[in-house]
Amino acid sequence: MKPTTRxxxxxxxxxxxxxxxxxxxxxxxxAVPVPVPLGGAxxxxxxELPEVAGELPVPTAGAxxxxxxxxxxxxxxxxxxxxxxxxxxxxxxxxxPLPHVLGDDxxxxxxxxxxxxxxxxxxGLSLDAPLTAPNPEALGLPAxxxxxxxxxxxxxQTVPVAGLGVGPGL
Numbered sequence: 001m002k003p004t005t006r007x008x009x010x011x012x013x014x015x016x017x018x019x020x021x022x023x024x025x026x027x028x029x030x031a032v033p034v035p036v037p038l039g040g041a042x043x044x045x046x047x048e049l050p051e052v053a054g055e056l057p058v059p060t061a062g063a064x065x066x067x068x069x070x071x072x073x074x075x076x077x078x079x080x081x082x083x084x085x086x087x088x089x090x091x092x093x094x095x096x097p098l099p100h101v102l103g104d105d106x107x108x109x110x111x112x113x114x115x116x117x118x119x120x121x122x123x124g125l126s127l128d129a130p131l132t133a134p135n136p137e138a139l140g141l142p143a144x145x146x147x148x149x150x151x152x153x154x155x156x157q158t159v160p161v162a163g164l165g166v167g168p169g170l
Contacts, residue, residue, distance in 0.1 A: 030057065030058045030060065030087075030088070031055040031056060031057045031058065031088055031090075031091065031115040032055065032056045032057075032058060033053065033054070033055055034053065034054040034055065034056055035052075035053050035054075036052040036053060036054070038050070038051070038052065048097040049097075050094055050095060050096040050097070051093075051094070051095040052092070052093070052094050052095075053092070053093045054090060054091060054092045054093070055088075055090060055091035055092075055114065055115040056090055056115075057087045057088030057089065057090060057115050057118070058087065059085055059086065059087030059088075060085070060086050060087065061083060061084070061085050062083070062084035062085065062086060063084075064081040064082060064083045064084065065078065065081050065082065066078075066081060067079065067081060071133075072132070072133050073128050073133070074128065074129040074131060074132075074133060074142075075127060075128050075129055077126055078124055078125075078126050078152065079125050079126055079127050080124050080125035080126075081124055082121040082122050082123065082124035082152055082154075082155075083121070083122040084119070084120070084121050084122075085119075085120045085121075085122065086117070086118070086119055086120075087117075087118050087120075088115040088116055088117050088118050089115060089116045089118055089158060089160055090115060091113055091114045091115035091116070092111065092112075092113050093110075093111070093112050093113075093114075094110065094111045094112075095108060095109075095110045096108065096109045096110070098166075105167070105168055106166050106167060106168065107168055108166070108167060108168065109164070109165070109166050110163075110164070110165045110166075110167075111162065111163070111164055111165075112162065112163045112165070113160070113161070113162035113163075114161065116158050116159060116160040116161060117158065117159075118156070118157070118158040119155075119156075119157045119158070120154065120155060120156050120157070121152075121154060121155040122154060123151060123152060123153065123154045124151075124152030125149075125150070125151060125152065126148075126149075126150040126151075126152060127147065127148060127149045127150065128147060128148040128149075129147065130144060130145060130146065130147040131143070131144060131145065132144075132145050
């Protein structure tokens, strides 16, 4: 097998594997983990520092709903359709040592706010021409009318979750 054939085959297999992996991954799991390495500072300072990790979401654009043609209108109902975008809110996981403020059993505090799924729709536009549809009673000529303009409001949907915990050595 030639090297170019092998490279082409490898590229095709890699592309198919990536497409299958993305399709099998749920939208909430499409976040890139971002660790914050503080181990070197902990060793240099000789003290326990907080453990911090985060998640950055990867937004993905969806397919917009196409224009809908309505009887009696010259232009479609959604002239500029709304674009759906899925992503998420960034997540954070922080573990902080406490100086035994709440007693001996409580020496760590933790905050866990995982990346939450976020669904949005961009604003859209719906308008109609200042003419009616062709009227067969008026020899097929359209009649004048007031133009119609409508703004489709943007939509944002999410359910963020966070947890706070205090305990020994979280």
